[in-house]
Amino acid sequence: MNFPALLSPIKIGSLEVKNRFVVPPMGTNFANPDGSVSQQLIDYYVTRAKGGYGLIIVEVTAVEPAGKAIPFEAGIWSDDQVPGWKKLVDEVHKYGTKIAVQLHHAGRQTTTEITGENPVAPSPVPCPVMKQMPQELSTEEVYEMIGKFRDAAVRARDAGFDAVEIHGAHGYLIAQFMSQYSNKRIDEFGGSFLSRMKFPLEIIKSIKRAVGNGFPLLFRMSGDEKVHGGRSINETRAVARLMEQAGINAMHISVCTYGSMHWMFVPGAVPPANNVLYAEEVKKSVKIPVITVGRITDPFLAEDIIQTGKADMVSLGRESLADPELPNKVAANDTEEIAPCIYCLQGCVGYLFNPEKLKISCLVNPFTGREGTLKIEKAEKPKKVMVVGGGPGGLEAAWIAARRGHNVTCYEKEKVLGGQFRIGGIPSTKDDILRAIKYYITMGKKYGVEFKLGAEVSPELIEKENPDVVILATGGTPLVPDIKGINNPAFVKAADVIDGKNVVGENVLVIGGGMVGAETADYLGEHGHRVTVIEMQPDVAMDIPDGPRLYLLQRLKEYGVACLTGAVVKEFLDSGVVYQKDGKEEKITGFDSIVLALGSAAYNPLEEKLKGKVAELYVIGDAVNARKAINAIEEGARIAVKI
Numbered sequence: 001m002n003f004p005a006l007l008s009p010i011k012i013g014s015l016e017v018k019n020r021f022v023v024p025p026m027g028t029n030f031a032n033p034d035g036s037v038s039q040q041l042i043d044y045y046v047t048r049a050k051g052g053y054g055l056i057i058v059e060v061t062a063v064e065p066a067g068k069a070i071p072f073e074a075g076i077w078s079d080d081q082v083p084g085w086k087k088l089v090d091e092v093h094k095y096g097t098k099i100a101v102q103l104h105h106a107g108r109q110t111t112t113e114i115t116g117e118n119p120v121a122p123s124p125v126p127c128p129v130m131k132q133m134p135q136e137l138s139t140e141e142v143y144e145m146i147g148k149f150r151d152a153a154v155r156a157r158d159a160g161f162d163a164v165e166i167h168g169a170h171g172y173l174i175a176q177f178m179s180q181y182s183n184k185r186i187d188e189f190g191g192s193f194l195s196r197m198k199f200p201l202e203i204i205k206s207i208k209r210a211v212g213n214g215f216p217l218l219f220r221m222s223g224d225e226k227v228h229g230g231r232s233i234n235e236t237r238a239v240a241r242l243m244e245q246a247g248i249n250a251m252h253i254s255v256c257t258y259g260s261m262h263w264m265f266v267p268g269a270v271p272p273a274n275n276v277l278y279a280e281e282v283k284k285s286v287k288i289p290v291i292t293v294g295r296i297t298d299p300f301l302a303e304d305i306i307q308t309g310k311a312d313m314v315s316l317g318r319e320s321l322a323d324p325e326l327p328n329k330v331a332a333n334d335t336e337e338i339a340p341c342i343y344c345l346q347g348c349v350g351y352l353f354n355p356e357k358l359k360i361s362c363l364v365n366p367f368t369g370r371e372g373t374l375k376i377e378k379a380e381k382p383k384k385v386m387v388v389g390g391g392p393g394g395l396e397a398a399w400i401a402a403r404r405g406h407n408v409t410c411y412e413k414e415k416v417l418g419g420q421f422r423i424g425g426i427p428s429t430k431d432d433i434l435r436a437i438k439y440y441i442t443m444g445k446k447y448g449v450e451f452k453l454g455a456e457v458s459p460e461l462i463e464k465e466n467p468d469v470v471i472l473a474t475g476g477t478p479l480v481p482d483i484k485g486i487n488n489p490a491f492v493k494a495a496d497v498i499d500g501k502n503v504v505g506e507n508v509l510v511i512g513g514g515m516v517g518a519e520t521a522d523y524l525g526e527h528g529h530r531v532t533v534i535e536m537q538p539d540v541a542m543d544i545p546d547g548p549r550l551y552l553l554q555r556l557k558e559y560g561v562a563c564l565t566g567a568v569v570k571e572f573l574d575s576g577v578v579y580q581k582d583g584k585e586e587k588i589t590g591f592d593s594i595v596l597a598l599g600s601a602a603y604n605p606l607e608e609k610l611k612g613k614v615a616e617l618y619v620i621g622d623a624v625n626a627r628k629a630i631n632a633i634e635e636g637a638r639i640a641v642k643i
Contacts, residue, residue, distance in 0.1 A: 223278025505592025
């Protein structure tokens, strides 16, 4: 067995968990508007229980309505909410998985817009992100808040939860009391280390008094708050010792506050297992189990973390979104079939904070959040399916259709699969994309997809093959706008530079500073080129999620990439461009190479020619209009489950 540590049981107090895999608490917004449990929430967690996770910790669950951090946060502030929680717990228990609920209050890290009430905090110091002045809790109100955590724990026990986790991480209310960064009190709940710890310690004492010493309690906190004046790991170790003495049965070590949120959801630019060092330090101070979390990219890495004693359990957050069956695949030694998280932050964090979405999903696994409605079921009648295009949307459609029993052939005009998505995975911080493509190919081969590479598809070929279904996933083509001088054969396309098809000179001008242009500049800067980016928008990389963008901008600065923004190119010259900025026309020249990164346009040469000639014809992804891989993959899945 390759994973003896990961697959071994462990005890958290009196609770025995069957393995070391944890689904950590991640906000989904799947609860009903009144905080009660929805069927969507049940489907989501039950799918991960079926997948073999030993312990599920249900996401941020508010102890009062004013404590919500997200609009559809689950609640445990009312006895009326208990039956819904009991239904969820009972379903999860059917699969031998233990389940805890995280008791949460946002404190100052929320807004009136979310809760309908003014935020509260230990001190009138606003969160640097939410920017709303909180109301300082009086000493009496602090004791009332302790009672709300206690009552929530009682409800959790009554609902059948195996444990509760007290949320003292990420800068929420408990963390606000614990940290000098946010606690400026000088009463019994502030002014000294022990006074700052009194709020969580009283919560623990009150809960234990109400539910009994045998009911397991977990405590989550940030190993390092990553803000000036915040708690560092040395103080965290002392806190952990206090929590153990108070009766906590396991520590769950994360990182950051809202003021350092780029450490909470790290992209591929951050090394794997970036938080493990904090868990390892905490383990030096306590004898209870310690759970670690944060970009644990591979079960082999997770096994090593346990084997070397850095932590006792591993929380797989975004990894459990990408593959709810990960533990079962590890147990079966089918690690090549694990759908990897690519740390893009598009479907999870991106959707959560997108007002048009609000509910999480996953780029790699569009079934996340749709477990009850989007299902892979055996096809009633097997069909002959032709997928045209081997990019992410086509690959997703192909393997799912094949798994359902269809006879699937995937055609790709290039000699390698992956499309533009593969090229996007070549830069050094984006290589997790290649793991996703490898996964799609592995699953396709497992279920019998026939891949035909270097195969240009024509209407005549389709007529000859006579498929029942054609899925056009032909992708996009680089956009070449009508600008004077742009058709110079010496100019090269960004994708061809990254893919090694074109070599550029020492001094490079990249035209376009969106995701493709900025990442091309990053790639060239890493390889020692002098790079200038010209972009018409006010800044570069504005179409990239905040987390990855922050790290990208840091690298561009490190490599000395010059960014000329708010500049509209009016004419191309042999070694530069004429551009307009602030109403003035300027010229920039002297470049050895000019790289075009001006976006994409849909490439769909077959649809019109096939209408009326194929029984079922579908178009997905960039072939509809140029967008992101998350759109193509989701469309591929939706088509594949219904044909």
